[in-house]
Amino acid sequence: MTAxxxxxxxxxxxxxxxxxxxxxxxxxxxxxxxxxxAIAPGLLATADPYALNYGASLQAPSWAHxxxxxxxxxxxxxxxxxxxxxxLLIGLGAAGVGIALALxxxxxxxxAPRWIAxxxxxxxxxxxxxxxxxxxxxxxxxxxPSAGTAIFAVGLGTAPGYARMVRGQILAAKGxxxxxxxxxxxxxRGRIVRAxxxxxxLRPLVAVFALSVGQSIVWAxxxxxxxxxxxxxxxxxxxxxxxxxxxxxxxxxxxxxPGFVIVAVALAATTLGRHLQAHxxxxxxx
Amino acid sequence: MTLAESLERPATATAAPTAAPRLRVENLRxxxxxxxxxxxxxxGVSFTLAPGECVAIVGESxxxxxxxxxxxxxxxxRHAVVDADVLEVHGQDVRAYAAAQWRRVRxxxxxxxxxxxLVSLDPLxxxxxxxxxxxxxxxxxxxxxxxxxxxxxxxxxxxPAPHVRAKQRPGQLSGGLRQRALIASAxxxxxxxxxxxxxxxxxxxxxxAQVLAELEAMKERGKSVILISHDLxxxxxxxxxxxxxxxxxxxxxxxxxxxxxxxxxxxxRALIAAVPGxxxxxxPLSPSSPALPAAFPLAAAGAPxxxxxxxxxxxxSGPDGSTTLAVDDVSxxxxxxxxxxIVGESxxxxxxxxxxxxxxxxxxxxxxxLLGEEWSSLPERKRRRLRPRISAVYQDPLSSFDPRWNxxxxxxxxxxxxxxxxxxxxRARILELLDLVGLPQEVLGRFPLRLSxxxxxxxxxxxxxxxxxxxxxxxxxxxxxxxxxxxxxxxLLVALQRSSGLSxxxxxxxxxxxxxLSDRVLVMKDGVAVEEGTPDDIFRRPRHPYTRQLxxxxxxxxxxxxxx
Numbered sequence: 024m025t026a027x028x029x030x031x032x033x034x035x036x037x038x039x040x041x042x043x044x045x046x047x048x049x050x051x052x053x054x055x056x057x058x059x060x061a062i063a064p065g066l067l068a069t070a071d072p073y074a075l076n077y078g079a080s081l082q083a084p085s086w087a088h089x090x091x092x093x094x095x096x097x098x099x100x101x102x103x104x105x106x107x108x109x110x111l112l113i114g115l116g117a118a119g120v121g122i123a124l125a126l127x128x129x130x131x132x133x134x135a136p137r138w139i140a141x142x143x144x145x146x147x148x149x150x151x152x153x154x155x156x157x158x159x160x161x162x163x164x165x166x167x168p169s170a171g172t173a174i175f176a177v178g179l180g181t182a183p184g185y186a187r188m189v190r191g192q193i194l195a196a197k198g199x200x201x202x203x204x205x206x207x208x209x210x211x212r213g214r215i216v217r218a219x220x221x222x223x224x225l226r227p228l229v230a231v232f233a234l235s236v237g238q239s240i241v242w243a244x245x246x247x248x249x250x251x252x253x254x255x256x257x258x259x260x261x262x263x264x265x266x267x268x269x270x271x272x273x274x275x276x277x278x279x280x281p282g283f284v285i286v287a288v289a290l291a292a293t294t295l296g297r298h299l300q301a302h303x304x305x306x307x308x309x
Numbered sequence: 310m311t312l313a314e315s316l317e318r319p320a321t322a323t324a325a326p327t328a329a330p331r332l333r334v335e336n337l338r339x340x341x342x343x344x345x346x347x348x349x350x351x352x353g354v355s356f357t358l359a360p361g362e363c364v365a366i367v368g369e370s371x372x373x374x375x376x377x378x379x380x381x382x383x384x385x386x387r388h389a390v391v392d393a394d395v396l397e398v399h400g401q402d403v404r405a406y407a408a409a410q411w412r413r414v415r416x417x418x419x420x421x422x423x424x425x426x427l428v429s430l431d432p433l434x435x436x437x438x439x440x441x442x443x444x445x446x447x448x449x450x451x452x453x454x455x456x457x458x459x460x461x462x463x464x465x466x467x468x469p470a471p472h473v474r475a476k477q478r479p480g481q482l483s484g485g486l487r488q489r490a491l492i493a494s495a496x497x498x499x500x501x502x503x504x505x506x507x508x509x510x511x512x513x514x515x516x517x518a519q520v521l522a523e524l525e526a527m528k529e530r531g532k533s534v535i536l537i538s539h540d541l542x543x544x545x546x547x548x549x550x551x552x553x554x555x556x557x558x559x560x561x562x563x564x565x566x567x568x569x570x571x572x573x574x575x576x577x578r579a580l581i582a583a584v585p586g587x588x589x590x591x592x593p594l595s596p597s598s599p600a601l602p603a604a605f606p607l608a609a610a611g612a613p614x615x616x617x618x619x620x621x622x623x624x625x626s627g628p629d630g631s632t633t634l635a636v637d638d639v640s641x642x643x644x645x646x647x648x649x650x651i652v653g654e655s656x657x658x659x660x661x662x663x664x665x666x667x668x669x670x671x672x673x674x675x676x677x678x679l680l681g682e683e684w685s686s687l688p689e690r691k692r693r694r695l696r697p698r699i700s701a702v703y704q705d706p707l708s709s710f711d712p713r714w715n716x717x718x719x720x721x722x723x724x725x726x727x728x729x730x731x732x733x734x735x736r737a738r739i740l741e742l743l744d745l746v747g748l749p750q751e752v753l754g755r756f757p758l759r760l761s762x763x764x765x766x767x768x769x770x771x772x773x774x775x776x777x778x779x780x781x782x783x784x785x786x787x788x789x790x791x792x793x794x795x796x797x798x799x800x801l802l803v804a805l806q807r808s809s810g811l812s813x814x815x816x817x818x819x820x821x822x823x824x825x826l827s828d829r830v831l832v833m834k835d836g837v838a839v840e841e842g843t844p845d846d847i848f849r850r851p852r853h854p855y856t857r858q859l860x861x862x863x864x865x866x867x868x869x870x871x872x873x
Contacts, residue, residue, distance in 0.1 A: 034461075121523040192858075199708065200703060200705070200708040200709040201708065201709055201710055201711045201712075203669060204701065204703070204710075204772075205711075205722070206669060206697075207667055207669060207700060207701045208696060208697075208700065208722075208723055208772075208775075208776065209692075209693045209694075209696025209697055209776070210693075211693065212689075218711075218722065219711050222713060223711065223712065226713070284375065291523065305538070
């Protein structure tokens with residue numbers, strides 16, 4: 024995370040308070056809390072997220088239950104905190120799967136011999152024509168819902184868009200004057216791909232990938248909300264959102280809280296991605 | 310017309326001292342505000358412009374010549390601060406003019422010819438409408454008569470078939486026609502003063518000659534011209550007065566004859582000496598260059614030429630299925646230790662020929678031999694063994710460097726792996742390369758983006774030298790450089806050739822550079838090699854009509870002929 028330090032290296036304190044990137048600080052702090060919640064939820068929430076207490080069902084937020092309780096009297100705060108691990112795992116896993124697929128498919132479409140590159144490229148175009156969610160639903164319809172399926176489904180859904188970006192970047196680097204210069208120096212194709220094409224093509228995509236984490240968490244939650252991701256009673260944010268839907272008129276916090284958390288995670292990931300992007304661009308213009 | 314002849318023209322300015330000056334500038338200063346701090350880029354420019362006179366402002370990039378020109382027409386920009394002791398157009402003090410007042414001056418009193426016709430003209434608008442725009446804005450004539458005026462203007466600037474051209478869009482016009490359309494719009498209201506900012510830069514030499522002839526005709530009609538240029542040979546043809554600018558200041562000012570024939574400032578002298586041509590062969594162009602080493606002993610007769618091309622043909626097919634013959638039956642021979650210059654205008658196929666020679670483009674017919682060995686017909690895998698023998702330097706070095714790499718990485722990457730196995734030997738070779746191209750060791754850690762244009766081209770040359778090639782292909786390698794920097798790079802190339810016996814395939818549109826450097830010259834037009842010979846043959850006894858046209862179009866610049 025040191026690479027993200029946004030202030031000028033010489034005099035970080037000289038930047039006026041109003042001009043400091045407060046959004047970035049907030050995002051970093053939130054990510055730190057998320058990390059603790061994911062690794063050791065017990066530190067933040069001592070209540071058992073599964074403990075039923077029908078006497079205290081659908082209670083509004085109070086000192087005893089910060090975020091209120093759900094229809095079974097479970098502490099919502101504890102469920103949100105304990106759900107962090109699963110929710111983030113699905114989001115990050117889906118982003119990872121999507122990016123890995125994108126790199127492989129995009130790389131083949133840009134670098135492989137024509138007879139394989141052209142069909143792969145056409146295949147990507149067909150997949151790209153499907154909305155991401157539709158593609159994910161298609162996979163789940165075949166395999167049935169589970170956390171693992173959700174990861175792969177979201178990854179598959181987002182991969183075509185990223186794959187086309189990967190392909191475009193690689194093609195741009197491939198046609199650049201520095202690649203031609205390396206060819207003229209007599210370097211082998213493998214060496215040129217490794218030394219020039221991949222690093223230059225993927226560098227601008229680092230930020231895109233960071234942004235994709237936020238996106239994937241939203242998609243994964245959407246699947247759970249539709250009942251196609253993690254099954255209850257696991258405390259997953261999308262699933263909680265779905266469960267709270269029935270009580271929206273009497274206990275609005277049941278959907279407000281997990282909804283807010285999902286939005287906040289996506290925002291934090293996007294903020295970090297944007298700063299990473301700006302930082303890399305600045306580096307480029309050294 | 311030689312420079313000496315061009316200076317014999319009756320000096321309209323001095324002949325009519327009684328005529329009131331059209332433009333009077335005294336102590337013009339222009340600067341830009343950044344964060345409340347004013348940074349001056351032009352300091353103390355003074356001159357007067359009489360009817361029928363041409364004042365030229367000469368300088369290299371960053372000299373402040375363009376800002377000066379723009380200040381004169383109120384176009385220096387929103388963040389610019391312009392002031393002067395005197396700034397008068399037709400006797401009117403324009404110093405405090407607001408934007409609206411300037412708009413009335415521009416077009417009517419002062420016409421402004423911009424540099425790049427392609428970006429200055431609206432791509433979606435017929436050029437006739439573009440030329441009619443100033444007429445409309447200044448309410449010239451009745452709307453019905455404006456169309457006739459547009460045709461008249463296009464005819465005057467020498468556009469053939471003006472009725473057709475007026476209806477076309479800029480994209481359908483060639484560079485020369487576009488530039489002339491721009492001139493037509495600048496003179497639409499018949500302003501007495503025309504400011505031309507690099508009007509011929511980026512134009513082919515034959516087109517440049519046409520544009521200069523038009524400016525000359527305007528002078529003869531009594532118009533006053535302010536010509537901004539980096540090119541002394543262009544300036545020599547038109548200017549009555551010359552201001553030489555450097556770093557925002559005027560270092561020398563005088564009549565064209567004074568400045569060009571007996572320059573007093575060392576910078577002016579360096580600028581004049583830096584213009585390459587036939588008369589500069591065999592001597593350094595830059596005062597900062599060391600004396601050239603003795604010529605490398607030429608290879609014994611009978612040795613195979615380092616590079617030999619015969620019957621090269623290259624076709625490109627367009628998206629509509631049409632094919633163009635980019636290179637049509639081109640043959641040449643490059644002997645060891647010599648330079649073959651390929652000269653031609655844009656679209657002549659000279660760069661494609663360079664890429665064919667480098668084996669970066671497949672041939673449709675013909676053969677290229679490198680050091681007597683098959684080269685063009687080899688598959689890339691087998692060609693790699695020979696690649697170190699031929700290397701390349703491009704026009705835009707920056708884009709030819711991996712943007713993530715500093716100079717050290719760039720040079721390390723170019724070293725042949727087999728030859729330099731240890732870190733110390735690689736380091737030694739890199740320092741040796743830097744020394745060869747005259748760069749300090751400090752640049753190793755720098756990124757090309759942070760280097761000057763001249764330094765970048767030196768790095769590119771160092772990279773080309775790294776594998777110890779026999780041939781270097783230089784494609785417009787000095788075209789983007791300022792003339793004094795170009796002089797240094799040309800001196801470096803000649804010195805390298807003389808000390809190591811390198812051969813150059815030198816591609817350029819600039820006949821001066823070609824005649825300065827080449828042992829043999831190949832003239833290309835529309836993919837065809839129209840003529841080949843020694844520089845003497847080509848420049849003194851051109852046989853082909855196109856070569857003759859090309860030679861006639863060079864605004865000849867030979868300061869020694871002035872002092873004779």
